Amino acid sequence: MWVQTRDFFQRRDPTQLPRAESDPKHKMALVFRWYLGLSSRWANSGDPARQLDYQVWCGPSMGAFNEWAKGSCLEKPAGRGVVVVALNLLFGACVHLRRLALRQQGVTLPDAAFPLAPMSRGELEKRLG
Incomplete structure (x- = not known):
């Protein structure tokens, strides 16, 4: 997962990568952010192969x-x-x-x-x- 996350942040915000390489918690946070973004995209597009990963954001x-x-x-x-x-x-x-x-x-x-x-x-x- 980290390779895909790193590739994403290399394009999106490369300033995050040095900190992630030295701080495991930051690295994990970036993986979570990457996955969270994809999971809502899969839900919005209705990707049947990723149905178990769907996340629909909602509030109270x-x-x-x-x-x-x-x-x-x-x-x-x-x-x-x-x-x-x-x-x-x-x-x-x-x-x-x-x-x-x-x-x-x-x-x-x-x-x-x-x-x-x-x-x-x-x-x-x-x-x-």
């Missing part, structure tokens, strides 16, 4: 989504199709905006009046008509 939003989806049809990755996730997010945004509009008009309703739990595609289609 992924954890928040997982917490929201817990116990619902979206809990398992198999239930997370693009359409059903997008419809849930759009529906949730509409519910949230409606609640804000009502508040601005002085109407306060309980949380139960604004369902934000994830729904299946069939449930969403029934609600949306």
